[in-house]
Amino acid sequence: MGVSDCIRRMGGMVLAAMLVASMGMPCLAFATDDDLGSVDEPAAGASGAGEQQTTNGVTVSSEGDSALISGCSFGISDFYRAQAGSNKAVGDRYWGYNYYIGTEPDNLAVISTGAYAVVYVPKATQEAFGFLYDSHNAQDYLKRYFIALDDVNAKGSSRLANVEKWYFTQEQSYEVDGVVFNFDQELAEGRYYAYVIGTDGSDVTSKANSDRIKLEFADFARAVPPSDVNIVQATTGLAWLGNFLATMDYSPLWVTLRTTLVAIIFIFVLGLAAAYFTMRISPRAQSIFDAIFTIPMVLPPTVCGFLLLLAFGRSTPVGQWFIDVGFPLVFSWQATVIAAVVVAFPLMYRSSRGAFENLDPNMLDAARTLGWSNLRIFFKLMLPLAWSSIAAATVLAYARALGEFGATLFLAGNYAGVTRTIPIAIYFEWMNGNTDIAIFWTIVIIIFSFIVIMFINLWSSRTTKYRRRQNPKKKRDALHDTGAPQMEGGLESAIATEDAGLPEELRP
Amino acid sequence: MGKKNLVKILTCGAIAACLVAALGLTACGGNSSASSSAKSDVELQIFAANSLSKAMDEAQELYTQQTGVTFADTQYKASGELNEMLAAGSYADIEITASKGTMDTAVEKGYVDESTRTEMFTNELVIVSKQGSNLKDVTLQDIASGTYTLCVGDDSVPAGNYAAQALSTVGAYEPPASEAGKTGKEISGKDGSYVGITPILQTSVGNVCKQAENGDVDLAIVYSSDVYRFGGVEIVGIIPDDTHKAIVYPGAVCKDSKNAQAANEFIQWCVTDPDAQKIFQKWGFDLS
Numbered sequence: 001m002g003v004s005d006c007i008r009r010m011g012g013m014v015l016a017a018m019l020v021a022s023m024g025m026p027c028l029a030f031a032t033d034d035d036l037g038s039v040d041e042p043a044a045g046a047s048g049a050g051e052q053q054t055t056n057g058v059t060v061s062s063e064g065d066s067a068l069i070s071g072c073s074f075g076i077s078d079f080y081r082a083q084a085g086s087n088k089a090v091g092d093r094y095w096g097y098n099y100y101i102g103t104e105p106d107n108l109a110v111i112s113t114g115a116y117a118v119v120y121v122p123k124a125t126q127e128a129f130g131f132l133y134d135s136h137n138a139q140d141y142l143k144r145y146f147i148a149l150d151d152v153n154a155k156g157s158s159r160l161a162n163v164e165k166w167y168f169t170q171e172q173s174y175e176v177d178g179v180v181f182n183f184d185q186e187l188a189e190g191r192y193y194a195y196v197i198g199t200d201g202s203d204v205t206s207k208a209n210s211d212r213i214k215l216e217f218a219d220f221a222r223a224v225p226p227s228d229v230n231i232v233q234a235t236t237g238l239a240w241l242g243n244f245l246a247t248m249d250y251s252p253l254w255v256t257l258r259t260t261l262v263a264i265i266f267i268f269v270l271g272l273a274a275a276y277f278t279m280r281i282s283p284r285a286q287s288i289f290d291a292i293f294t295i296p297m298v299l300p301p302t303v304c305g306f307l308l309l310l311a312f313g314r315s316t317p318v319g320q321w322f323i324d325v326g327f328p329l330v331f332s333w334q335a336t337v338i339a340a341v342v343v344a345f346p347l348m349y350r351s352s353r354g355a356f357e358n359l360d361p362n363m364l365d366a367a368r369t370l371g372w373s374n375l376r377i378f379f380k381l382m383l384p385l386a387w388s389s390i391a392a393a394t395v396l397a398y399a400r401a402l403g404e405f406g407a408t409l410f411l412a413g414n415y416a417g418v419t420r421t422i423p424i425a426i427y428f429e430w431m432n433g434n435t436d437i438a439i440f441w442t443i444v445i446i447i448f449s450f451i452v453i454m455f456i457n458l459w460s461s462r463t464t465k466y467r468r469r470q471n472p473k474k475k476r477d478a479l480h481d482t483g484a485p486q487m488e489g490g491l492e493s494a495i496a497t498e499d500a501g502l503p504e505e506l507r508p
Numbered sequence: 509m510g511k512k513n514l515v516k517i518l519t520c521g522a523i524a525a526c527l528v529a530a531l532g533l534t535a536c537g538g539n540s541s542a543s544s545s546a547k548s549d550v551e552l553q554i555f556a557a558n559s560l561s562k563a564m565d566e567a568q569e570l571y572t573q574q575t576g577v578t579f580a581d582t583q584y585k586a587s588g589e590l591n592e593m594l595a596a597g598s599y600a601d602i603e604i605t606a607s608k609g610t611m612d613t614a615v616e617k618g619y620v621d622e623s624t625r626t627e628m629f630t631n632e633l634v635i636v637s638k639q640g641s642n643l644k645d646v647t648l649q650d651i652a653s654g655t656y657t658l659c660v661g662d663d664s665v666p667a668g669n670y671a672a673q674a675l676s677t678v679g680a681y682e683p684p685a686s687e688a689g690k691t692g693k694e695i696s697g698k699d700g701s702y703v704g705i706t707p708i709l710q711t712s713v714g715n716v717c718k719q720a721e722n723g724d725v726d727l728a729i730v731y732s733s734d735v736y737r738f739g740g741v742e743i744v745g746i747i748p749d750d751t752h753k754a755i756v757y758p759g760a761v762c763k764d765s766k767n768a769q770a771a772n773e774f775i776q777w778c779v780t781d782p783d784a785q786k787i788f789q790k791w792g793f794d795l796s
Contacts (some may be wrong), residue, residue: 080786080790081790082786082789082790083732083733083736083789083790083791083792084732084733084788084789084792084793084794085789085794086785086789086794086795087794087795088779088795088796099789100782100783100785100786100789102786155735155736155738155739155740156636156639156735156736156739156740156741156742156743157732157735157736157742157743157792158743188782191782309596313596313597314596314597315595315596315597319597323597328597330596330597330598331593331596331597331598331599413583413593413598414581414583415580415581415583416581417581418581420581430718431712431714431715431718432561432562432584432714433714433718433737433738433739
């Protein structure tokens, strides 16, 4: 491998990273649009004022809580949509179906039944902004304000825009067909409510009531001088990305790194020990132990997780003992380590065993005739000679531990900051509607995995080069037979077959 | 020549790895300092029905501001799964499920203290589809006819049980032998089988809603509160509330709770405080 090779590889790496990034960006941009709840029909009378959302002449803040119509004597702030209310008593008395508005009186209010909407315009508001609730002009402004804001906040449920019949009132109590709508009611001290009740004090949402109506939703807002309306523009592009990264919860990354770094120590030691152990027992016992050590690799991770849960759960003596000594194994961060170790261990074990088996037995025998102890042979001869394969195996096992999902979810659950690793975060963020965060973690994992595989490739190409220089004519036939120890050749061939322990697809 | 380059590449890789690690460390540092600044000796662990996720997060934030009581990462899972987690030995102070049946199980198995059981919220079942699907007024009969692909919750998901109860009234769901001949409210909606339709089963009502949002299925049966929770779906049909059991969310303090008093206070706050009501009505939960 020459300089050009290296450059090409670097170029490829950069390209791939750019590809990943470019794939990610549109998705992220798309996700913002979603989050802001884009208005259904922006075409109707859109004034095209830059990034602002303008519907039917109404400019709506990106947060969906305030709006402004240019030329109107008032603007809207503190818009709030209640999808449901409560049929409970307030204080000690039943008031009907009620909505809590807030601690301030004089709120504009709309209560919709689907068939009609009742709009309440407080007298104080009319005086303050110099309009009359029954003037055509004022009603038009109010309708436009409420429909535009409601559309942003409805999110797929019933829309105020679909309501055909509108009633406007300035009275605190307003009756429609045996149903009384009450607004601006101080039902508890300093607490303002709106409530709906039958003229006879009955529950209008009850099936037994002949005047039964379906209360779909209610909208509340405050009228303010236009200069007080704070229209927040939607952040886009880099500003959005910066904000996204700044407000992001990075704990899954930390949990993942902590888990995998602790796990890899266990995997390294246990994997080497298991490989050394199986090499020194009879072939029959060897095949049995080999099957036991390898089986977590072929079992579905959920099976591993389930078995671990059965073994270490609260209902077993083992699990109970660990709980008693204050070191609970399930649903704790230790559990993530256990799951990662069990699932990634076979990779380490198999690769290092392959590497050990490919060492020249004559050389080990020679060491023994020199009076070396087994321990010394292991640390001074076997480890250094097989080091390249072992290092690659460690990286591979690390990558596997990094991606562990099934067993971790079973045994450790999903506690943010404790057991929520990146793979689990991706699943749960998606499930909770935070697609952009899921995409972020996906990109992180892809880049991370890419780096790991690149590292293995570079590592093994280095060893290949070493072999070529040492033994240019050596055939690579022996590499295809990883199981059988190689008899011929000396130290050089032992080094030459170092990377035979790597899994097939990772060999140069 | 090649070797030098390799060293360079490896160094680059190492630096990148260090950067990632440093990012993780600083992020962690930020987190731990943030959590330690909110001084309170009580931290509540809540297990809540999946549908409550956004509303409960907001309520907890407000409660922390008002009282200083903090919350461990709340688990929002299917109610059946919450019971399984308690059975497996996980710790919780409060459990809130989405059906009386699942809470009955928790009481029976001794996971919660029955005396603290409170009916907290009610909800509605609706039929949703991906936004802009142009479907309208879809009924249970339409679903039973098999014209649409459907997603519902599995047996551990109360929303799936309610959906099964509703579908049994139009013959699209066959209850198990122990409930033979019964339909609607009278069945549990578990252990039966769907007739004439093969709905996709999901493990939480959130996942059910996601399937509809992604357009993987034409229709999904979810709570009306899920529509506001995720966006991206629209209500295309209402399920009559007499075809299934009343949707009630009972909450109770867990038997093992070390903060039983504080836990009970939080449950009561959720159902009585006006500011809590404002949050729950915004997310579509009727206070029961």
